[in-house]
Amino acid sequence: MKSVPRELSGIRDKVARRRVVLEEKAVKKKDRREARKSREKERERLGSEAPPKQEPRTLENTREHDETIVQRGDEAVTEAEQVDEFAGVFGGEVTPKILVTTGYRATRVTYEFLKDFVAVIPNIVYYKRGQYELKKIVKYATSKDFTDIIVVREDHKLLTGLVHCHLPDGPTAEYRLTSYLPSGRIRNRGKSTSHTPEVILNNFTTRLGRRVGRMIGALFPHNPEFRGRQAVTIHNQRDFLFFRFHRYVFSEAGERVRLQELGPRFTLKLKSLHGGTFDPAGGEFEWIQKKDMVTSRRRFVL
């Protein structure tokens, strides 16, 4: 870190000090711009002999080798996915029917979230929680042919998590829910319609990632109404799942697309995934967050 020049620390007046800082910044920026221009000129001059452009190293592009990352055309995975719990929804044979409820004694934050959530997901029914145990709710929902249960959790008037239980036989995923931005607070938002949205599942690479991606994707019926031009995106980056809801419109020529954000925005992080319906004590976990498995910042599970 560069040290503050002596002249700067000697200027006691904040306004004057700020002016000097901005001048220096402008000078630096100009230098950088000129350096970049000269580099580009040099590249043009060298043409094909120019050295390759340097890319900054990020955690994503230096990701550690993971054997569970699914390669394109992996038959074993395709076969496994053809018979998994979500195959019915992905094949279009089963229409998802979701029951959403809250934790015990939910407050306004949960209800605000639910209003937005219920507007995005088609075929969803909200039930008041009352004093029902989740295992009993699972039984009830199974008997009423629901395909999924979602429970929104909060603590101290803050949204904390989401439990997603697929029916009738699981699996069950627990997520941490953060960074929720209500639809009403999104700038220049559009108004959503009741058209079934398209679903985009981005960047689910590993076996576990694909399973989680399919689980979330199975919340939506697989017959999107393209006329509505609405798309739900679940984007995975560094094991954080970003939920976004947009309307898109192509330009006349079809080259460009413009987006308008519609619905809520929130982030999920998988805490655990276990087989069967909700049973954190007796359940057999497919994955659970564990300290000793976090060996590197460049290792991700989804």
Added chain:
Amino acid sequence: MNLDGRIVVTGDDLGLLKAIDVGSGKVVFQTSISSADDRRRVAVTHLSRTGARDNIVVCTSDGAIHQLLNFRDVATVPGRLEGGTVGIGELDEHRALLCSPAGELHFLQDKILIPSSMTVGNNIQCMQTSQKERILAVAGKEQELELWDLQHEKSTFRAKNVASDELGLRVPVDNRCIAFTSKEDTKIVAVGTGLGRLRLYDTRCGQRRPVQDLDTSLNRRNGIPSACTAIDVWNRSEPGSVVVATGDGDLRAFDLRSKQVQGVFRGHSGSIKTIRSHQSEPLLASGGFSRFLLIHDVKSRAQLAKVYVINRVMGVVWAPENSGKQLASKLPADVNLSRGSSLTHSQPKKRRSESSR
């Protein structure tokens, strides 16, 4: 330790059987089991070697029994167990014992399934046999541990539930795994429960309640325990040592006399379905929902091998010593070798030792 030529056979949840050379991390043989009526896959539930021959008994979730003969063919045994199999008990070179969740016993003799007249209870979830003494141990959901004498077809020991807890509430019975703590005798039986308790029953002292009731869930999240999924003892251990696997991927070595955790076998991130110690070497093979087969050194608890098996590992068995050479010579030309995965040697990270309780 040199793992070259050591073969582990895994069965997964899509009915694939793979023989893996854990030294190189390569799959040297693969075959699949489909259900009888259609080509859909069935999950393998248990694997066992019967006797000295190279036959491996495979139980699948539809209740069918198969045998992998000399790493070549899979023969399906006629007959089926209603509700699947709870486990495979090795009796002797020619016979194995199978039990259904409803408590119906069947003997597998060579390639024939012979139903037994014995029924051993209901809602059975786990079983174990002792080769020497012809004893069968069974336990399950609301089914206490019971030892049966197979020769005389009668019950020799029936356990009793633990005392009610501090609130006076009855403790539910959910026994998930059994092991005789010594391969020599059946005096002390270890049972793991669905709520993470490891219980020891001593059949000598006349006490029907467990003599020890240990908590295996050391890393509790929000106070929620995790189920014990498997227990194993290895031949040459110090007496009184067991390895317990849990539903959240922990594999711990317990010293039963001091009631403490001796150490942890690291590497699993999901429920461990099966653990199997080698018949003579201090090696432990384990596999589960994380889709990896892990080999650990029993004494140092170092991870010696980690092989990606693509699907969830449901059963694991060590192949006989000479299998490596046998497989190399016997391999038919058209066997489709699946892609082997690279071996990752990882040394366990130095950590503070698990504090004993």
